[in-house]
Amino acid sequence: MNKPELMGFDILKIRRDFPILGQQVYNKPLVYLDNGATTHKPRAVIDTMTELQEKHNSSIHRGIHYLSEQMTDRYEKARETVRRFINAASSNEIIFTSGATGSINGAAFSFGEKYVKAGDEVLVTEMEHHSNIVPWQMLCERKGAKLRVIPINDRGELILDSLEHMLNKRTRIVAMVHASNSLGTINPVKQVIRIAHERGIPVLIAGAQMVQHGEVDVRDLDCDFYAFSSHKIFGPTGSGVLYGKEALLEELPPFQGGGDMVENVTFERTTYNTLPFKFEAGTTNFIGAIGLASALDYLEQVGLEGIRQHEAELIRYARVKLGGIEGLQLLGDAPNRISVFSFVLEGIHPYDAGMILDKMGIAVRTGTHCTQPVMDHFGITGTIRASMVFYNTIAEVDALSDGINKAIQMLF
Amino acid sequence: MTLKETQKDIVEEFSVYEDWLDKYNYLIELGNELPLMDPAYKNNEYLISGCQSKVWLHAEMKEGKIEFQADSDAIIVKGIVALLVKVMSGRTPEEILGNDLFFIDEIGLRQNLSPTRSNGLLAMVKKMRLYAMAYQAKQQKSNGK
Numbered sequence: 001m002n003k004p005e006l007m008g009f010d011i012l013k014i015r016r017d018f019p020i021l022g023q024q025v026y027n028k029p030l031v032y033l034d035n036g037a038t039t040h041k042p043r044a045v046i047d048t049m050t051e052l053q054e055k056h057n058s059s060i061h062r063g064i065h066y067l068s069e070q071m072t073d074r075y076e077k078a079r080e081t082v083r084r085f086i087n088a089a090s091s092n093e094i095i096f097t098s099g100a101t102g103s104i105n106g107a108a109f110s111f112g113e114k115y116v117k118a119g120d121e122v123l124v125t126e127m128e129h130h131s132n133i134v135p136w137q138m139l140c141e142r143k144g145a146k147l148r149v150i151p152i153n154d155r156g157e158l159i160l161d162s163l164e165h166m167l168n169k170r171t172r173i174v175a176m177v178h179a180s181n182s183l184g185t186i187n188p189v190k191q192v193i194r195i196a197h198e199r200g201i202p203v204l205i206a207g208a209q210m211v212q213h214g215e216v217d218v219r220d221l222d223c224d225f226y227a228f229s230s231h232k233i234f235g236p237t238g239s240g241v242l243y244g245k246e247a248l249l250e251e252l253p254p255f256q257g258g259g260d261m262v263e264n265v266t267f268e269r270t271t272y273n274t275l276p277f278k279f280e281a282g283t284t285n286f287i288g289a290i291g292l293a294s295a296l297d298y299l300e301q302v303g304l305e306g307i308r309q310h311e312a313e314l315i316r317y318a319r320v321k322l323g324g325i326e327g328l329q330l331l332g333d334a335p336n337r338i339s340v341f342s343f344v345l346e347g348i349h350p351y352d353a354g355m356i357l358d359k360m361g362i363a364v365r366t367g368t369h370c371t372q373p374v375m376d377h378f379g380i381t382g383t384i385r386a387s388m389v390f391y392n393t394i395a396e397v398d399a400l401s402d403g404i405n406k407a408i409q410m411l412f
Numbered sequence: 413m414t415l416k417e418t419q420k421d422i423v424e425e426f427s428v429y430e431d432w433l434d435k436y437n438y439l440i441e442l443g444n445e446l447p448l449m450d451p452a453y454k455n456n457e458y459l460i461s462g463c464q465s466k467v468w469l470h471a472e473m474k475e476g477k478i479e480f481q482a483d484s485d486a487i488i489v490k491g492i493v494a495l496l497v498k499v500m501s502g503r504t505p506e507e508i509l510g511n512d513l514f515f516i517d518e519i520g521l522r523q524n525l526s527p528t529r530s531n532g533l534l535a536m537v538k539k540m541r542l543y544a545m546a547y548q549a550k551q552q553k554s555n556g557k
Contacts, residue, residue, distance in 0.1 A: 349465060349487065351464045351465045351488070351489065352487050355436065356436060356488075359432035359433055359436065360433075366464060367464045381466075381485070382464065411487060
């Protein structure tokens with residue numbers, strides 16, 4: 001097995017790339033384990049954003065002057081970077097949005113307008129983040145359609161048998177998460193997509209957590225839509241991507257109207273621009289999009305294989321360490337998982353533990369993680385979640401473990 | 413002791429603790445010492461829920477003073493709840509409305525009452541003031557008869 005070090009993965013150098021990591025909180029070194037909420041930005045991304053704003057800022061797609069030509073060029077190059085990163089067939093399939101939530105809302109709206117009618121069904125899963133539930137609920141309400149839910153088992157895995165039974169002639173789309181932000185489970189999305197496609201049903205994959213950790217190849221998955229956020233993959237906030245198969249996107253109406261997404265406008269009739277511009281109304285967050293591309297470039301430079309191996313090591317270690325704490329119950333323990341660990345401590349409210357960990361410099365997330373149905377499934381009000389990425393270390397897992405033991409001491 | 417004096421006492425008690433974990437230990441103690449809330453009131457009617465933790469609050473007017481009973485499912489929150497009850501309970505509506513809760517800032521717990529901290533505490537303080545306003549209005553009405 002190739003050790004990450006041999007592949008040039010230097011954890012100390014990587015941590016120096018992220019300016020925010022070196023700080024102290026409450027006079028203790030920051031142990032940042034809330035990457036499921038948002039990730040930090042490497043110097044390369046921060047510098048790109050600063051440079052854009054200092055030297056190159058200009059409106060895209062509209063101007064004829066030097067700055068605008070340059071910026072348009074960089075924006076479209078960013079689109080190509082994203083295309084390559086997720087292995088989409090064409091950059092017409094890459095739409096820049098405000099984030100995963102914006103992407104899913106947009107896809108749900110447009111798809112719904114064209115294909116969902118009264119009595120139709122939309123299928124989601126019990127482990128969805130609210131951003132992949134509420135837009136579909138809203139759609140179903142608008143159209144008089146029905147929202148159905150694929151259940152999970154107590155290991156936090158999808159019950160695939162249910163999927164087969166729930167797909168029927170009225171099912172219009174399946175929307176599911178690639179990797180759960182509260183359970184850590186990586187779903188068998190390729191299998192689900194194959195099953196759905198056998199019945200002619202398209203699938204939207206919400207990939208915000210997954211892109212952080214693993215390779216996403218949309219052609220290999222054969223998904224019809226894929227949504228993710230820039231800020232979860234070391235890029236800036238306010239940007240994200242909706243990938244859609246070109247043929248599908250051609251058929252769909254836009255979800256926002258305004259400038260740049262039009263071809264010809266009169267009060268009688270407006271025609272729309274070609275892909276991908278049809279779905280990018282107004283002045284998009286072009287600086288954010290280019291920032292996202294620079295984050296993807298940074299990741300490729302670090303080396304995706306080294307990242308994966310380091311995270312695999314973190315998962316292995318954390319599972320052992322956390323598993324060894326008496327009174328700690330992991331929520332969801334699927335064999336195929338990302339480095340996200342949700343747990344409860346016996347007799348202790350997650351909020352209390354989280355507050356104590358915070359004062360030890362350890363940043364975790366407590367609560368429902370915007371997945372209330374998951375909490376309901378397990379009959380709890382919330383968990384403590386530690387979510388790690390490639391700039392976290394084994395020492396930080398140790399710090400977490402020590403912190404939890406201390407919190408248990410104080411609270412039990 | 414006035415409401416102000418009670419707060420000053422609390423600030424002094426906390427001043428011995430510089431370390432956050434010591435402060436929390438003390439709050440946990442206070443939370444454990446808080447008299448049990450009448451189980452009849454620990455229901456949805458008196459629930460002020462935040463996203464992270466639950467807070468229950470019951471108020472009753474007795475001889476011109478408001479008696480509060482409160483609880484939380486998170487022990488650190490319960491400690492702060494205990495302090496709020498200590499300060500605000502057994503006071504007239506005028507005392508409650510006429511005083512601000514400076515002790516929170518001074519013991520360093522402002523972050524717990526910020527709107528972003530959805531632990532129910534900010535809502536609880538608001539509710540306590542609302543009760544005071546309601547009782548005051550009721551009092552004035554019956555005085556005016």
